[in-house]
Amino acid sequence: MNDAHRPLAEGPQLRTLLLTDLCDSTTLVERLGDGPAAELFRAHDRLVLALQQRWRGRLIDRSDGLLLLFERPIDGLGFALDYARGLRELGAARKLELKARAGLHVGEVLTWRNSDEAVQVGAKPVEVEGLAKPMAGRLMATARPGQILLSAVAEPLAHRAARELGERGQQLLWKSHGRWRFKGVPEPQEIYEVGEPGIAPLRAPPNGPKAWRDIPLWRRPAALAAEIAVLAVIGTGVWFATRPQPAIAFNQRDWVVVGDLRNLTGQSVLDDSLEQAFRISLEQSRYVNVLSDLKARDTLERMQRKPDTTLDRAVASEIALRDGARAVILPTVAEVGGRVRISAEVIDPHTQTTVYAESADGAGADSALGSIDTVTAGLREKLGEAMKSIERDSEPLPKVATKNLDALRSYALGQKAFGAGRYDDAANFYQRATALDPNFALAYLGSVRTGVASVNATHAKPFLARAIEHRDRLPPRDALYLDAWSAEFVTGHQAASKWKLLADLYPDYFAGAANYAFNLMQENRYKEAQAYAERTTLPQNPLRGHGYDQLGRSELGQEDFAAARNAFDQALKLNISDAARRRANVSAAQGGYADAMRRLESKSDGGKQGYARVQDLDKTSVLLDQGRWAEAERYIDAAARLPVEGNELLQHVLGVAAGSVTSLNGDRVRARERLVASAKRALDAAAADAAYDEVDYVYFALASAYLVQRQGDSSLAQSVLDALKDRPQLWATPKLSELREIVLAGQERLSGKPEAAIRRLRTLLTGHELYQSRAALMEAYAAADQPEQALIQARWLASHRGLAYIEPVGAQSLQPLNVADSRLAQLRAAEFLNQLGRTEEARKEAQAFLAACPPKLLPAYFFSRVERILPASKQ
Incomplete structure (x- = not known):
């Protein structure tokens, strides 16, 4: 019934x-x-x-x-x-x-x-x-x-x-x-x-x-063995028939929070080492995304909990709910019956109930890494990942990490120090790990990261070489990460494709998307960069503030001021100090100079010398934009004279910028002296540093030559081009090659061949060309007596002020020149209109230029140019 x-x-x-x-x-x-x-x-x-x-x-x-x-x-x-x-x-x-x-x-x-x-x-x-x-x-x-x-x-x-x-x-x-x-x-x-x-x-x-x-088989009657075999066959069939299906709505690329390892063995060496090993094993998956420990601690802070709060079932579940993670994984190590047991349970954060559990036993602590691989593979399969995918994307922990638990513990402590921004401590822990196990590739890669993060290529290079030597001992994702950094240091121009491969294969690995977005912006490909920068603003990214900063830069490069402003405001809320100068760029590009200077003079830099010195470029640019050219020169001169401890590259940037401002102010002799010295220093530095920063140094040399060309002098350009003629590998870097083409076009223009210069420069107009490609093309058209075409370029320069402020090529060394040219483009437009007989339009353009750059602040040599368009009474 x-x-x-x-x-x-x-x-x-x-x-x-x-x-x-x-x-x-x-x-x-x-x-x-x-x-x-x-x-x-x-x-x-x-x-x-x-x-x-x-x-x-x-x-x-x-x-x-x-x-x-x-x-x-x-x-x-x-x-x-x-x-x-x-x-x-x-x-x-x-x-x-x-x-x-x-x-x-x-x-x-x-x-x-x-x-x-x-x-x-x-x-x-x-x-x-x-x-x-x-x-x-x-x-x-x-x-x-x-x-x-x-x-x-x-x-x-x-x-x-x-x-x-x-x-x-x-x-x-x-x-x-x-x-x-x-x-x-x-x-x-x-x-x-x-x-x-x-x-x-x-x-x-x-x-x-x-x-x-x-009882062991040798103590049983023979007949019992046959009975067990029959039962095993029956049991296997029952297991396959009743095999459990996933009981949590987990999909590919969903996130999990890994709780703190519970160590019941009493062996403290297992605390950090096995927790790190568990993460390394699980992070090999392209199906399951693991919330970083840094992001979990960041969320703890927002929960007003101490950073060292234990991530148990309740706390980890709350973090998962806040950060959009679908599950919590709680690992345990215990000694049971003389054997080491690794177990883990998958928790539904909404109910805090156990959904799945896996465990594996082994003999002694040395068995723990193999057991972790077994447990994580089982969890991945239960969460819905295909076995073929698990086998394809997984390498055994003893191979891709280390068999030495002390070395693994040092690496884990290095990861924590790196996440907290303590790069010196992180470097010491990573080096201790490789001293304990000279084949520990992940620790070498950690040392590379500390060098890059602290802008110290000298520190990074020897560890990069050791990491490359042991590349086959890296997890698949980290091997791609190593390939990308290797390209950055060794070949440069190939780095973008490597970062793209990493970003596309592991779309939720934020390092890949962030670095590819940065490389795209280095090529002025802002629309493409925006798509990858947006990925890095997800709540699961512990560095999503930097993601908003990148997003704002990509939007400012497209002249989308409202979107850029919102992105930089988000970055500032997440304590990204560098976003303050970017936010000032937005205001200045729209004429909000008071707001821009207020932001640039704020103390949001946290006392970082490098940040303050980079801000000198922005302040100089804003002063130029207002026509305060003499004040801008005094400011950048003082900045360039101050040493930048531990950052030779920034010293070169300030030198090029100072030369450009001196040139704009009309002091040709002094400007030439400064720029010749700048080019020589840059070429010497490039020869001494034949990798990583070499492209930047060569860019500074070419930029110095180009600035002297703008004064009508081709001699420095010829000497720089001659010094670089036997180094064709440099021109594989797109924007460096483009600047070389600009300099070559300048030589053609100065030698009386403006049509040849125009043909060369027009090939550069790809939609993501350098700002100065348009400035050089404008002057080539002017030299070829084509004012109508020159006017088109002047209008383009005046309408791309966001790009003028944000273009990152050459470490923004030409930012002051770009900004000045965006304002001078109004004067050049007035001149071209006057040449075309469109006098009324010419006067309006000239008046707009003087409204932005008051005559009493401008260098004297501009007056004769303005007088040809406007009578003195109008001025």
């Missing part, structure tokens, strides 16, 4: 099952009599009800025993412990010894509710079935009176969470009773006992007809 009215069962659910049996319950009635026995059972029922409410249990069935379901193993264990203690107290009050057997297991079950008609005729309200139920029953039946037995699945999950029981949880006794065979279960099962001192028997259960100790 129950079957006739049974609704359809829900899908399989992972639950904790607790079965108990009150020992000698029939004898109790005989001893006490019906009345006292009834009163005892009523007290027993009150105890069960109270414990149900305390431990959130669901009572499914009861007679002499109980069947309860719980969301978590620790809740079932808490019920069992309190139940054992409560029975002792009930019995003591009546001078009886009351004990119960208990079996605790975790597995999938099917539940359904019987119809009201079925319940009225005696059916249970809720039915529970599944392979987990008989397993829990076998455990319970095997237990001695007063004994709580746990399965191998339930024990690590309960053991890990025992601290939630408070002080009592720390005093619990845990004991393995070895491997047992259960009737009807094909594989041997390891069983455990847990209990309180003085209450738990802590003795091996007795053998029985339905459960017996697993």
Whole structure:
């Protein structure tokens, strides 16, 4: 009748099952009599009800025993412990010894509710079935009176969470009773006992007809071996038929939070080392994204928690909900029965319930890395990743990390120091790791990162060489990361394609997208850079503030001032100090000079000397933009004279910028002296540093030559071109090659061949050309007496003021020149219009120029040019 009215069962659910049996319950009635026995059972029922409410249990069935379901193993264990203690107290009050057997297991079950008609005729309200139920029953039946037995699945999950029981949880006794065979279960099962001192028997259960100790094969009768083989075949078929499906809505590229490793072995060397190893193993997946430890600590700060707060089930779940992670993974290492066990459980952060669990045992601490690989592979498969993908994207930890746990611990400490911005400490930890294991490729790569982050190529280079030497010992993603940095240092021009490959294969690996966006901006490809910069603004990125800064730069390069302003404001909210100068660029490009200078003079730099010196370029540019050219020259001269400790490259940048401003102010002799000296220093530096910064130094030399060309002098340009003629490999870098073409076109123009210069420069107009390509083309058209075409270029220069401020090529050394040219383009437009006979338009352009650059502030040599367009009264 129950079957006739049974609704359809829900899908399989992972639950904790607790079965108990009150020992000698029939004898109790005989001893006490019906009345006292009834009163005892009523007290027993009150105890069960109270414990149900305390431990959130669901009572499914009861007679002499109980069947309860719980969301978590620790809740079932808490019920069992309190139940054992409560029975002792009930019995003591009546001078009886009351004990119960208990079996605790975790597995999938099917539940359904019987119809009201079925319940009225005696059916249970809720039915529970599944392979987990008989397993829990076998455990319970095997237990001695007063004994709580746990399965191998339930024990690590309960053991890990025992601290939630408070002080009592720390005093619990845990004991393995070895491997047992259960009737009807094909594989041997390891069983455990847990209990309180003085209450738990802590003795091996007795053998029985339905459960017996697993004896080694050589001690068994031969016939039993055949029986086990048959059962194994049956069990395998049952397993495949009932194999659990994913119970969490996890999709490719979803995020997980890895909680702090719980180390129950007492070996402190395992604390940081195995936690780092777990991350390295899991991060090899292209299916599962792992939230970085740095991002988790950042979220802790926003939660107003201390940075060293333990990421347990509750805390990690809250981080997951805040950062959009779909699951939490909690790893544990324990010593069980003389073996090291690595286990991990997948938690649904919304309910904090265990969805999946995996474990692997090994002999000794050296087995831990192999066990971690086994556990993470199992978790990845349960989260939905295809086995082929797991095999393709995974390398064994001993190969891609290190077998030396001390070296792994040093690397883990280096990662933490790097994430906190303590680069010197990080470098020391990485070098300690490679001293302990000279083949530790990830640690060499860490040293490369510290060199790059601290702008110290000299530090990075030797470690890059060692990392390349051991490239085959890197995880696939990190090998691509190494290839990209190798291209940055060795070939330069190939770096963009390497970063693109990394960014496309691992779209949520923020380093790939950020570096590719940076490379795209170095080529003025701002629209493409915007798409990759947007990826780095996801909440899971611990450096998303820098992502907003990159996004704002890409938008300013496209003249989208509103979007750029919003992006830089977001970066400032996330404490990116450099975004203050970018935000000032937006204001200045739109004529908001007061706001720009206020932002540039703020103390948001945190005292960083390098930041303050780069700001000198922006201040100089804003002064030029307002026509305050003499003041701009005094300012950049003072900045260029100050040494920049530990950053020779920035000293060159300031030198080129100072030369450009001197040239604009009309002091040709002094400007030429400065620029000739700048070009010589740059060429010498390029020869001494034949990699990484070489492209920048050559750019400074060509820029100096170009600035002298603008004064009508071709001699410096010819000497620089001659010095570089035997180095064709340099011109594989797009923007360096473009600047060389600009200089070559300048030589053609100055030698009386403006048409040849025009043809050369027009090939550069790709839609992401250098700002000065247009300025050079404007002057070539003017020299060729083509004012209408020159006017088009002048209008382009005046309308791309965002690009003038933000163009990053050559470390922004030509930013002041670009900004000045964006303003001078109005004067040049007026001159071309006047030449074309469009006098009224010419006067309007000239007046607009004077409105932006008051005559009393301009260099004297501009007056003669303005006078040809406007009479003195108009000026």
